[in-house]
Amino acid sequence: MSDGLTRLVRVGVVLFVAALVPSLFVVIAGHNPWRVFTTLVLYAFGPQGWSEVLVHAIPLTLIGLGVAFALRAGLFNIGSDGQLIAGAVLAVFFAPYFEGWGIAGLIVFLAIGAIGGGLLGAFVGYLRAWFGASEIIVTIMLNYVMIQMISYLIRGPMQETSRFWPQSYLIPDDCVLPVIVPGTRLHAGVFVALVMVIVAAIVQRRTVLGFQASVLGANPGAAAYAGFHVKRLTLVIMAISGAFAGLAGAVEVGGIYQRLQDNMSEGFGLAGIAVALIARLEAAAIPFAACLFGIFFAGAGALQRELALPFPLVWIIEASVIFAVAALQWAVPSRKAAAA
Amino acid sequence: MMDALFITALLAATIRLGMAIGLAAIGEAASERSGIFNIGIEGVMLSGAFVAAWGSVRTGSPWLGVVFAMLIGLILAGIHAFMVLGLGIDQFVSGIGMVIFGLGFSSFTARLTIGAKPTSVHGLPSLDFGAISHVPIIGPVLFAQSPLAYIALALAVATGWVLNRTALGLEIRACGENAEVAETLAIPVKRRQTACILFGGVTAGLGGAYLSVVQVNAFVENMVAGRGFLAVACVMLGRRRPLAAFLAALGFGLAEAFQIRLQTLYPDLPYQFLVILPYIAAIAALVIGHVRRGPKMA
Numbered sequence: 270m271s272d273g274l275t276r277l278v279r280v281g282v283v284l285f286v287a288a289l290v291p292s293l294f295v296v297i298a299g300h301n302p303w304r305v306f307t308t309l310v311l312y313a314f315g316p317q318g319w320s321e322v323l324v325h326a327i328p329l330t331l332i333g334l335g336v337a338f339a340l341r342a343g344l345f346n347i348g349s350d351g352q353l354i355a356g357a358v359l360a361v362f363f364a365p366y367f368e369g370w371g372i373a374g375l376i377v378f379l380a381i382g383a384i385g386g387g388l389l390g391a392f393v394g395y396l397r398a399w400f401g402a403s404e405i406i407v408t409i410m411l412n413y414v415m416i417q418m419i420s421y422l423i424r425g426p427m428q429e430t431s432r433f434w435p436q437s438y439l440i441p442d443d444c445v446l447p448v449i450v451p452g453t454r455l456h457a458g459v460f461v462a463l464v465m466v467i468v469a470a471i472v473q474r475r476t477v478l479g480f481q482a483s484v485l486g487a488n489p490g491a492a493a494y495a496g497f498h499v500k501r502l503t504l505v506i507m508a509i510s511g512a513f514a515g516l517a518g519a520v521e522v523g524g525i526y527q528r529l530q531d532n533m534s535e536g537f538g539l540a541g542i543a544v545a546l547i548a549r550l551e552a553a554a555i556p557f558a559a560c561l562f563g564i565f566f567a568g569a570g571a572l573q574r575e576l577a578l579p580f581p582l583v584w585i586i587e588a589s590v591i592f593a594v595a596a597l598q599w600a601v602p603s604r605k606a607a608a609a
Numbered sequence: 610m611m612d613a614l615f616i617t618a619l620l621a622a623t624i625r626l627g628m629a630i631g632l633a634a635i636g637e638a639a640s641e642r643s644g645i646f647n648i649g650i651e652g653v654m655l656s657g658a659f660v661a662a663w664g665s666v667r668t669g670s671p672w673l674g675v676v677f678a679m680l681i682g683l684i685l686a687g688i689h690a691f692m693v694l695g696l697g698i699d700q701f702v703s704g705i706g707m708v709i710f711g712l713g714f715s716s717f718t719a720r721l722t723i724g725a726k727p728t729s730v731h732g733l734p735s736l737d738f739g740a741i742s743h744v745p746i747i748g749p750v751l752f753a754q755s756p757l758a759y760i761a762l763a764l765a766v767a768t769g770w771v772l773n774r775t776a777l778g779l780e781i782r783a784c785g786e787n788a789e790v791a792e793t794l795a796i797p798v799k800r801r802q803t804a805c806i807l808f809g810g811v812t813a814g815l816g817g818a819y820l821s822v823v824q825v826n827a828f829v830e831n832m833v834a835g836r837g838f839l840a841v842a843c844v845m846l847g848r849r850r851p852l853a854a855f856l857a858a859l860g861f862g863l864a865e866a867f868q869i870r871l872q873t874l875y876p877d878l879p880y881q882f883l884v885i886l887p888y889i890a891a892i893a894a895l896v897i898g899h900v901r902r903g904p905k906m907a
Contacts, residue, residue: 294714294717294718297718297721298717298721345701347705396892396895396896400895400896400899401899402892402895402896402899403842403845403895405648405838405841406838406841406842406845406891406892406895407892407895409835409838410835410838410842410888410889410891410892411888411892412835413834413835413885413888414885414888414889417881417882417884417885418881418885420881421879421881421882424879425879536712539705539708539709539712542705543705543709546702546705579716579717579720579721581712581713581715581716581717581720581830582713582717583713584709584710584712584713584714584716584717585710585713585714585717586713587709587713588706588707588709588710588713589710591702591705591706591709592692592698592703592706595692595696595698595699595702595703595706596692596696596698598698599696599697599698
């Protein structure tokens with residue numbers, strides 16, 4: 270059918286352009302795009318790279334789940350960076366009390382991280398539902414606020430005792446997520462992320478809350494008409510969305526940093542949105558999208574070390590992937606979209 | 610402390626610090642009036658800031674840098690228009706892509722060309738109207754700003770005039786109010802919307818250029834630091850009216866100018882609590898704006 274041929278040509282054009290744009294920038298930098306691509310792939314699937322890919326995929330999965338959960342309800346959470354910091358800060362604040370608690374200390378530590386992010390998310394949901402304040406703007410503004418707050422805390426009240434470096438005290442060993450493959454940074458947070466994928470998938474498909482969120486996203490008027498308490502629902506959804514990012518914060522501290530410091534988020538918030546969009550908001554697809562972006566993050570670091578290509582190349586690749594995945598929806602419309 | 614000198618400096622700084630946001634807000638207001646939202650303003654501003662700095666360094670002319678910034682704004686907005694109107698991609702998705710692309714494009718290319726460290730660029734000199742620029746208070750505030758500031762004010766007024774007082778403006782507003790009805794009235798909806806998006810790109814590019822060749826005289830990675838998002842907030846606060854959005858941006862300029870002065874007045878206060886003032890102000894303004902005007906459509 271010519272229809273099928275049209276689609277094939279469209280997909281070809283989209284993929285070509287998506288590969289062309291980052292390649293152009295690589296050429297501008299004086300490198301061979303094919304060599305850069307092979308270096309990236311060889312590193313990502315090589316003996317050192319694969320674990321780094323997963324290390325980056327852990328927070329991206331958690332953040333992506335939270336973003337997707339809110340976006341299904343038509344709520345834009347661009348504040349994952351801020352919520353991640355809120356979770357990390359609250360978890361580290363209480364961490365010293367869990368010394369000697371063993372595994373219970375770790376679980377409580379992670380739960381408090383989720384609460385920290387959840388509280389910030391709930392605040393956004395409250396302003397959105399009761400005061401009509403755009404959650405897009407409020408979440409972004411809170412990112413900048415939280416970056417300053419952690420900057421203050423690690424130079425002030427929560428700074429390490431020697432008061433030399435801008436970082437907090439170490440969390441007790443009980444709260445540390447152990448490395449699961451010796452010689453790498455891959456930590457037990459990978460299990461936390463996988464459990465949360467399952468939890469999110471169940472909430473999405475099998476619970477009243479997940480159903481109500483989908484209805485709210487598809488048709489807010491219908492949600493109100495059906496008697497859903499839309500304001501409370503908005504608050505709860507934003508709280509849960511924030512809780513995922515807050516959990517990511519506690520996991521990053523427990524698995525990687527073991528303390529608070531600047532630049533813990535590395536722009537995971539924006540990448541998490543990309544992950545959620547590429548996975549088409551499906552919880553089960555999010556870890557795979559997160560691994561793809563893990564390849565970009567870990568690979569861009571390798572490209573900078575080995576080929577002296579500036580790290581921000583990762584953002585150019587990410588943007589190309591976002592546009593390409595969106596354009597594929599145009600190239601191959603789903604039946605649902607075609608009917609609409 | 611609140612003497613004339615202090616107030617003069619504060620107001621002059623208000624205009625200087627609010628202008629980049631204001632420029633971007635003018636075009637975004639027009640774009641949103643036509644029914645298209647661009648959360649990617651932040652990325653366009655970043656690209657504009659870099660290109661203006663690069664152009665200024667390369668050609669030695671900050672004005673050429675400004676022109677380059679307008680061009681990159683035009684190109685990026687063109688991509689947004691093509692994605693949204695041509696391919697039917699969600700505005701939010703395309704906008705987020707634009708934020709990320711702008712971040713990557715500006716930082717990557719900056720490291721390759723003018724260096725990762727802040728490079729000072731040839732800035733645009735402020736205007737000097739002679740004696741009137743030295744009149745106490747009003748001289749430095751009103752008659753000694755960058756030429757871009759006067760262009761911005763003229764743009765804000767002119768854009769508002771076009772939107773509210775001309776047939777073209779009526780068509781644009783019709784596109785934003787109800788695209789289907791506009792279509793049946795034989796208004797070329799997509800062409801009007803494309804024009805507004807492109808205009809938004811140009812003013813966002815200008816806003817970025819203002820940052821690098823007027824306000825800071827350098828390009829620093831991620832130097833826009835949320836001003837693009839603040840511009841979108843200004844458009845909400847100004848209810849999509851260009852002049853009102855522009856004035857809201859000056860409000861953020863005042864918050865910024867004020868917090869910088871508080872830092873020097875109260876060195877014992879952790880500066881982080883002051884740096885967040887404009888962002889807190891944005892949240893507070895959204896909430897207060899809602900309380901005062903009552904609920905409205907999202």
